[in-house]
Amino acid sequence: MSAPIDFYFDFSSPYGYLASEQIDALAARHDRAVMWHAIVLDAQFQPQGGMKIPTALLRSDYVMRDTARSAVFFGIPYTEPAQYPVHTEHAARAFQWLNDRNPDEARAFAHAVFRAYFVDGRNIAETAVLLEIAETLKLDREEVAGAFSDVATKARLKAEIDLAEARGVFGSPFFIVEGEGFWGNDRLPQLERWLEKGPF
């Protein structure tokens, strides 16, 4: 199997959610693995060259409409969340902690968190909501609760985010394969061409 695809996302990103429902199937068509990376695109996030997407744009009527329209276009269930954006540190820490132990469980957790937020209208900033999700997946409640705030998982997430910044990630979703970055669901066709035919 060739080099994996790195998939960076923020749990608060609607486009990240739409990507999460597509990337594994796309990669599987080309016999590639996907490494999922939860990051947090908050005020602390400082991508290279200050290439930050303005909050006014992310919260705009255009983006709200575009997200809903894109979900229909891709055939993915979507309901505009009541709160947006929300804090995603706890979800991201739990994800990374799980991912270091069992990537399959981590992926199931990520899908459940994204769908709770973007389909069922749950507030995934609340640790109670995240623990409910963990229980549904038969994860150990105490262990997941520990991952929300212990020193090691905080440091683990920070390292993941620092690495993302250093690799040129500046939004969600962001994909890297063989050193090539692709930003957004709308670059999935180009990513797929890259996998099919090589660099262009």
Added chain:
Amino acid sequence: MSAPIDFYFDFSSPYGYLASEQIDALAARHDRAVMWHAIVLDAQFQPQGGMKIPTALLRSDYVMRDTARSAVFFGIPYTEPAQYPVHTEHAARAFQWLNDRNPDEARAFAHAVFRAYFVDGRNIAETAVLLEIAETLKLDREEVAGAFSDVATKARLKAEIDLAEARGVFGSPFFIVEGEGFWGNDRLPQLERWLEKGPF
């Protein structure tokens, strides 16, 4: 024939260039006309809600790479310009002036300006370059020169830009059909679905 598609672009926008090479064929497949609108996305441009795309992003290595890659993906000739961005007021005024008289000539002028900048590496901020292009198209050199700076064409372009701001345009390319906005080449598939099957 149903409502036309409004196509907004800045002559300095590489994505605007890539759109200019695709939009008429797409519209023709669905029996739609396209109304071309040159605008200038400079410091004076103040879209609704401050949804301005940051200059750091527009000039980033990512966007430079993405533009070149997208051109290959779409099968459109492209050379990264030596100067970027450049002032496009003169080109936009001449375009709007022409467009009010003869949209076919204006479109030919727009294609020639875009290709001069993004294929042949000419600096389209220079009026001498624009006049050369006008001559190649058998336009009246004196008339075009007048359009660069006379009071009426300045006011005409300003009105076009004010209208774009009021309609929610915030980048290039930007398409509006039946009140629905689509930003970017990457939304052309969604625009096409809209034309095929109606609102979604």
